[in-house]
Amino acid sequence: xxxxxxxGTYFWGVYVWFVVGALLIxxxxxxxxxxxxxxx
Amino acid sequence: xxxxxxxxxxxxxxAVLFIGLSVIVSKRFPMEGVDDxxxxxxxxxxxxxxxxxxxxxxxTTTIMGAAEAGTWYGISGGINYSFGACIPxxxxxxxxxxxxxxxxxCTTFTEFVQERYGKKVSAIFFAFGVGIxxxxxxxxxxxxxxxxxxxxxxxxxVGAFIPVAIVTAYIAKAGLRGSIFNDVIQFFIIAIIFLVTxxxxxxxxxxxxxxxxxxxxxxxxxxxxxxxxxxxxxxxxALRYGxxxxxxxxxxxxFDQGYYSKAIATISTKSLLRAYLIGTLLAWAPVPILSGNVxxxxxxxxxxxxxxxxxxxxxxxxxxxxxxxxxxxxSIFFVLMVxxxxxxxxxxxxxxxxxxxxxxxxxxxxNKNATExxxxxxxxxxxxxxxxxxxxxAILLEGVSLLKLDIFSGILFAxxxxxxxxxxxxxxxxxxxxxxxIFIGLGAGIAAWLIISDPDLNWFVGNMLALxxxxxxxxxxxxxxxxxxxFKKLLEYEPSxxxxxxxxx
Numbered sequence: 001x002x003x004x005x006x007x008g009t010y011f012w013g014v015y016v017w018f019v020v021g022a023l024l025i026x027x028x029x030x031x032x033x034x035x036x037x038x039x040x
Numbered sequence: 041x042x043x044x045x046x047x048x049x050x051x052x053x054x055a056v057l058f059i060g061l062s063v064i065v066s067k068r069f070p071m072e073g074v075d076d077x078x079x080x081x082x083x084x085x086x087x088x089x090x091x092x093x094x095x096x097x098x099x100t101t102t103i104m105g106a107a108e109a110g111t112w113y114g115i116s117g118g119i120n121y122s123f124g125a126c127i128p129x130x131x132x133x134x135x136x137x138x139x140x141x142x143x144x145x146c147t148t149f150t151e152f153v154q155e156r157y158g159k160k161v162s163a164i165f166f167a168f169g170v171g172i173x174x175x176x177x178x179x180x181x182x183x184x185x186x187x188x189x190x191x192x193x194x195x196x197x198v199g200a201f202i203p204v205a206i207v208t209a210y211i212a213k214a215g216l217r218g219s220i221f222n223d224v225i226q227f228f229i230i231a232i233i234f235l236v237t238x239x240x241x242x243x244x245x246x247x248x249x250x251x252x253x254x255x256x257x258x259x260x261x262x263x264x265x266x267x268x269x270x271x272x273x274x275x276x277x278a279l280r281y282g283x284x285x286x287x288x289x290x291x292x293x294x295f296d297q298g299y300y301s302k303a304i305a306t307i308s309t310k311s312l313l314r315a316y317l318i319g320t321l322l323a324w325a326p327v328p329i330l331s332g333n334v335x336x337x338x339x340x341x342x343x344x345x346x347x348x349x350x351x352x353x354x355x356x357x358x359x360x361x362x363x364x365x366x367x368x369x370x371s372i373f374f375v376l377m378v379x380x381x382x383x384x385x386x387x388x389x390x391x392x393x394x395x396x397x398x399x400x401x402x403x404x405x406x407n408k409n410a411t412e413x414x415x416x417x418x419x420x421x422x423x424x425x426x427x428x429x430x431x432x433x434a435i436l437l438e439g440v441s442l443l444k445l446d447i448f449s450g451i452l453f454a455x456x457x458x459x460x461x462x463x464x465x466x467x468x469x470x471x472x473x474x475x476x477x478i479f480i481g482l483g484a485g486i487a488a489w490l491i492i493s494d495p496d497l498n499w500f501v502g503n504m505l506a507l508x509x510x511x512x513x514x515x516x517x518x519x520x521x522x523x524x525x526x527f528k529k530l531l532e533y534e535p536s537x538x539x540x541x542x543x544x545x
Contacts, residue, residue, distance in 0.1 A: 001255075001258060001271040001272060002115065002271050002272070002273060004247065004248060004251040007115065007247060007250065007251045007254070007271075008247040008251075010115065010333070011242055011247065011250075011333050011334070012242070014326045014329045014330055014333065015238050015239065015242075015326070015330065017322070017325075017326045018234060018235075018238070018323070018326035018327065018330060019235065020322060021094075021318060021321075021322030021323030021324075021325075021326065022231040022234075022235065022323055024090075024318050024322060024323070025087055025090045025091045025094065025227065025231075025318060025319065025323055026091075026227075026228065026231060027087075028085070028086070028087035029087040029088055029090075029091050029224055029227070029228075031087070032085050032087050032088055033224065036068070
């Protein structure tokens with residue numbers, strides 16, 4: 001059985017993982033949308 | 041329960057938003073031909089593709105099913121769901137990179153199969169491609185219908201049919217490009233809900249309390265969710281669940297033309313790699329783990345289970361969301377997640393089907409002298425027809441358990457995988473062996489499922505046989521064959537419509 005510290009690190013660690021993934025898509029996606037809107 | 045009027049408002053609001061966006065997209069990027077329609081002109085940047093791939097792979101079950109996995113298997117539930125469903129992308133990504141290099145003017149996977157194995161084998165794969173679209177899209181309609189019916193008391197038929205109709209309208213109008221732009225909006229909605237909800241659940245319940253609750257689940261035989269493996273990351277039952285998830289997901293990725301269309305639509309191979317790796321491994325993979333942890337584990341840590349606080353485990357995610365947000369907002373956020381997840385997955389399927397029929401069917405089967413305009417018009421009509429079929433099927437499936445359909449789909453769509461992969465990398469695999477492997481795998485998988493009486497074992501053996509027996513047939517059949525395919529033929533392939541293939545290949 002895992003410890004409480006492990007569960008905490010695991011839950012928050014996966015959250016950070018998701019934040020990184022979402023930012024790596026979200027920021028350049030916003031930039032692309034602005035580019036599309038600004039082009040015409 | 042939340043007001044039904046609000047549910048209708050959500051349906052109408054998003055219908056206006058998504059169909060309106062597809063109208064704007066089709067005006068801003070006028071479609072010059074088939075390639076623009078089904079492959080978005082092959083110039084979409086990585087971030088938009090990554091967002092689209094991520095949300096396309098977030099099914100209603102990625103949230104609700106993974107949450108249930110968390111209640112069944114504890115802390116190893118979500119991660120096994122995630123790794124199982126990620127494995128097909130480890131195969132798909134190098135496969136589609138190869139396809140882009142070996143056959144630069146290819147759009148659909150059935151075009152490749154036709155060049156590699158011939159027309160008859162291509163027809164078999166075409167049937168699998170259409171079958172997967174009907175099955176996956178219908179399942180999304182059912183999921184959304186249940187969510188709207190449960191939360192807003194909107195008639196199930198309306199909640200299932202209207203979202204399918206919205207997706208059908210925007211795909212028919214703006215093709216793949218419209219689908220991708222709508223996916224990006226839906227990516228932001230799903231991402232924001234997760235970014236806010238996860239820390240809120242952890243903060244509200246507290247890691248210490250969640251851990252203590254899970255400890256009780258693992259050690260107290262009187263606990264309604266008693267499971268000695270709840271705090272074990274290496275649970276073997278959960279691992280088996282993950283392995284079956286991989287088999288079931290294999291065909292859902294490899295034979296969903298939507299993923300090929302998006303890969304082909306990416307501006308370069310480098311962007312394709314970046315988009316698919318970030319979209320799947322970085323952004324998608326944590327979603328089911330989070331759902332398993334913060335919805336599933338949190339629920340059982342509270343001592344709640346089936347018949348003890350909730351009627352069914354499918355209520356896991358909405359229960360936790362109502363707990364942290366209050367009934368109104370929590371329910372709305374839950375419906376929005378399911379709504380967006382179902383629509384993007386359905387849209388991916390339908391855009392893929394549109395490509396299959398526009399590129400592979402009309403000019404080859406119906407009208408050999410068709411212009412690209414006629415091909416596109418046919419593609420739009422087929423999209424509407426498929427949307428209607430899916431909408432009606434979703435209505436007819438009210439109250440039917442989709443579990444058997446899921447297991448059967450795993451067997452059905454895993455069987456052609458080996459023939460397809462071998463065709464891509466091995467010149468020795470002849471068409472006859474490819475076809476034999478498909479039907480042997482299918483027969484063995486279905487036979488095992490029907491003959492083995494143990495309900496905990498028959499689905500597992502059926503799925504494994506459907507995936508691995510064809511691999512054995514393909515390997516042995518190819519080793520003893522004198523057949524040799526010349527892959528250079530693929531480089532020279534010219535489709536029946538104008539294609540602007542990337543210059544890098």
